[in-house]
Every structure is written in C-alpha cells, then in structure tokens.
Amino acid sequence: MTQRLMVHGGSPLEGEVRVSGAKNLVPKAMVAALLGQGISHLTNIPDIRDIHVVSGLLQLHGVTVHQDNSGLILDASHVKNANVEDIVGHAGSSRIPILFSGPLLHRLGHAFIPGLGGCDIGGRPTDFHFEVLRQFGATIENHPQGTYLVAPQRLRGTKIELPYPSVGATEQVLLTAVLAEGVTELRNAAIEPEIVDLICVLQKMGAIITRDADRTILITGVDELNGYNHRALPDRLEAASWACAALATKGDIYVRGARQLEMMTFLNTFRKVGGAFEVDDEGIRFWHPGGELKAIALETDVHPGFQTDWQQPLVVALTQATGLSVVHETVYESRLGFTGALNQMGAHIQLYSECLTGSPCRFERQNHTHSAVVSGPSKLTGGELHVPDLRGGFAYLIAALAAKGTSTLHGIDLINRGYENFMEKLRDLGADAEMITS
Ligand code: EPU
8 A cells, every 4th residue: 555645736735734843852762761760751752663663663662651642651670582583573674672771781781773864865874883882892793684782791881972963873872871870971062952852861860971162971880860840842853854844835823832042053044035034932934025035055964053854855945946055964975865856846956075165074975975965946836756765855845835736745654754644734824635556
C-alpha cells in the first residue's frame, strides 16, 4: 500500500497550529530514563517514528513504557539483556540507538547497537561517538549486524575535545559521563536548546553538570540516578517550518507554543527576508506583510547560528524574494540536493561547491555542492515530487502549497517522521491537500 499527497496550491495558509514537543529532544530524554533507578514521566510527546523505535528498544531491555494522554511513563528499575536478533530488528530505523551505548554500558556492562538510519543529508559518520566511548574505557567491536560494546570495568570520566560541536556526540558524552567515575571535561560541545533541555532532564535525575561560556561542559559522575518529571521543550524546527510556509504562501500562521528564546536567530533572518512576526506569551504569529520579499546571504551553523534544519524550508521562501540570495550550508555536505525538484517547478537555484559566504567551512575544496544561489522571485507551478529527507520533504510541501496548480508528493512517510499530525495541521490552515492511498 503506498500513499501520495495531492496538493492544490496557490492559496495562502491562514490560521493556527500548535507546535509539538521537540523531535530532537524527546527520544533522547527517553534514552536518559534508562540511567535512572526509578520511574520517569515525560510529557509533550510528538507522535513520530523515533518515539516508537526508542520505546521498542527500551522495552527489549526490560524498561516498561506506558503511554497515556498525559505522556510517557518509563520504568527502568529492571534493566535486562536483550536478544541481539530482536535489536537488529530496529536496524536502519533511526540515529537514536547509538545513544543507548553509555546507559547500557552502565546498567549492563555491555551493549549491542544496530545499524543506524536517519536522513540522507551527508555521510553522517559515527567516529566521534565511538572515539568518545573508547576514551571512557569501553571496548568496541564492529559486527556485520551492528556494534558490540563492552565496559570491562566502570567507565571513567575523561577529557574530551570534539573536532566539531556535534549534537549527537555531545549527547553521547552527557549520557555516558553522568554515571562515570570522576569528572569529565567536554570541550567544543554543541549547545543546541535540545541539549540544554537534556541537561535539565539529567540534572533532575541527580546528575551534576556545569556549563561554561565557551562550549565547555563539566560533568561530575555520580553513583546512582533517579527518574525524572519533565515536559519537553517545543519543536523550534517545526515552528520555523510553519513560519516559512506562511511566508512562501503569502499567508498568516499563529504557531501556538513557539518560543522566542530558542528561535532568535531564525526570527532575525525571517525579518531580514521581509517576513513579519509578533511574539506573545502563548506563541508567535508569522505572516507575509505584503510587498516584495528581500534576497539575503545566509550561512547555516551550529547553535546559536542559523540551524541547518531551518535551511530547506527557508530556501522555498527565498525563491519568492527579489534578487539573488546566497545560501552556504556548513553543517551537512549534501543538504541542498532537494533544490533540483524546485527548479523543475520554476525556481532558479544554482549549486556550487565553493564556500560562497563568510569564511571557508569544513567542506572547502571537497567537491560537495554545499552553496546555492537562489534567484527570484519565481512563479512556481505544481510538480511531481519525491521526498528526499525530512526537512527537504517539508520544503517540497511548502513549494507545492505556494505553487499554482496541482503537485503530487511521493514518500510522505519521511515527513511523518518529524511533523506530527501534519495533515490535520494543514487542514486547520485551510490547505487544499488530500492523501491518496493505493
Ligand atoms: N559528525 C561527524 N562524526 C560524528 C558525528 C557527527 O563527522 O561522529 C559530523 C556530521 O557528519 C555533521 C556534523 O558533524 O557534518 C553535525 O552532526 P551532528 O552530530 O551535530 O548531527 P546529529 O546529532 O546526527 C542532530 C539532529 C539533526 C540536526 C543536527 C544538527 C537528531 C536526531 N538529529 O543530528 O536533525 O540537523 O543534529 O543540529 O537530533 C532533522 O531534524 O531533520 C535532523 C537531521
């Protein structure tokens, strides 16, 4: 059975949506529950695939996972070995399983991690993760079906300097250091809001974590952690996606639950392009104020820079701006491939392997097309679109909604991975879109 989405575009999106809990925090907070002897309560859970993958893996390891209307209740009092074949059943489904490494090494002395999945937006290596785990004292063996890790004795705190402020590797260090013996000093850490929220979760559990101003995090290991009570922060990536949809369709969307603090860089960029927004205590209203949108130069970066996950939806809005916009993607080497299909819809986007804005990035002279020049405004017309990855998929959805005529989107399941109930939300905004199952 396959599904495709028919979108009849050309009308503004107007109305209100409620932003879900953060996709890039909730599954990690669920993994953190594995470290606690007691019961954890997590609320504001989005209904997306990673939640089901992590629930499945936790259950295989003896954690009881109960979901009701208020959220998740996780009891990790009786952690046990899982059958490797059952773990392998989750291979290729997500990137989160690698974060089970530290918690399982602490609870069981060994861990088996299946092959990872995740969006195809670059090589997505795991070298930082395994190097970090080795530094804590784990031994690591690669097997055809996954990776087997052993902690011959209690893991020990260590000094780590990440080659790049990777979100996943920073989470790996946090989830491992909190129960390791002694102090861990992590330099060049990622400081995304979802990481800070994970630190809040761990502190509630009894961890001792200090953040310094210069991307340094100090963790003093403790002997035992408890459960936690936590409400996940809102998804700033989803909120920005709806903001871009408002701009590209000349619409007006109130995103209930969106917060200014985690979106400051996005809001500045949105304003530079010519979008209007208004913040109140309950959310943020985003709209196209009329007149021309302005071309900009944009460079993605780690937080507090312009988040890479905001780039793809914003590029669609930039096709409607007057002049030449320059976009330099510095976090993932292959996150601009989605633009080919936009060109078929009438956009004018040229890709380059040079670093086109600011200072040279890690991908300089490596032949990755990681810069784009977007020439606008372009009249978009409906097209046949194959969703390449999560954010690229939402970008296509925005393009289809902004375009004149009908578009067909294939591979919608990838959008479901990060945008809870997006069909319902589209309906609330007056979109003319229908899911066809055949
Ligand atoms: N990197 C390495 N080696 C590693 C790990 C990372 O070279 O061992 C490199 C990556 O190849 C990439 C850069 O470091 O070039 C940054 O990767 P990072 O580890 O920060 O990304 P991640 O943890 O795999 C998370 C989010 C992504 C988001 C990035 C950046 C989750 C599940 N995923 O990925 O979200 O783009 O951080 O903020 O939290 C999305 O939501 O669509 C998405 C892809």
